[in-house]
Amino acid sequence: MPELPEVETYRRYFEATCLHQPIEAIDVEDRKLLTTDYATLTETLIGQTFVSTKRVGKNLFIYTNGGSTLHMHFGMTGDLEYYHSSLDRPRHARILFIFKSGFNLGFICPRKFERIGLVEGVDAYLKKKKIAPDALDISLEELTYNIRKRKSFIKPVLLDQSTVAGIGNWIVDEVLFQAKIHPEMLSNQLNDSEIGRIFSATRYVLETAIEHEANYGRFPQHFLIHSREWDVSPYEDAGRHKRCPCDKVETEHMQVGGRTTYYCPECQVLR
DNA sequence: TAGCTTGTTAGTTA
């Protein structure tokens, strides 16, 4: 589920656990997960310490005391877990950063869509990958420009990381719901009011999600996300409801751009 | 069980 709020939560977790400890070893179960060859990765990082972090969209960058930059992308199912005893090694922790302190950071990737590697620099990486400013940093002007220059359904345009960075399939549905915009509105036909609502809703949804450490079950009841079907604990399941918060109709779902899309046919009408 | 899945990108088409 790693959209922007998860990655921000991982970033804070990493900062709280992994800084300033010499790296003793790196264990890689499957080298396909690396974007840097294994020898270079270990030769560069062993003996160094992590000193600070930066997040842009769904990308986490970690700086070391030796001037290197490590990049992590969490794909669809990535996670981090810091632990001590090797008996506690989490399931699917396919890359381990083993610190001299005896603690370990597990990079968890059940479906192997995740990636780790060294990058030359954050700005160069973002430019090469055509990643737009972070969804919490982008200006209304730049967002407006990036939306209007495209001619497609607004949902896939917002999912495109070159429009704005950090929005994934669940957040985009929530943003469009809060902004009261149908996911199949054409991006180049949105007026200033509508784009303004997308801009505000993006910040509101992301800030709320980060506050709750991306724990969707705890989101406010007027969020559309409670209509989604997902794997939750029985506690969270009790908060799930298919009725739109507007209380007029049930939410519906369809495919937009090949992705499952939830929306309220009453609140989000095609114009 | 066969079909679904949160992200990204190579490949195809226009």
Added chain:
DNA sequence: ATAACTAACAAGCT
């Protein structure tokens, strides 16, 4: 050349 769209990627879950 560029933009839009689709399918594929890997593996786990139901």
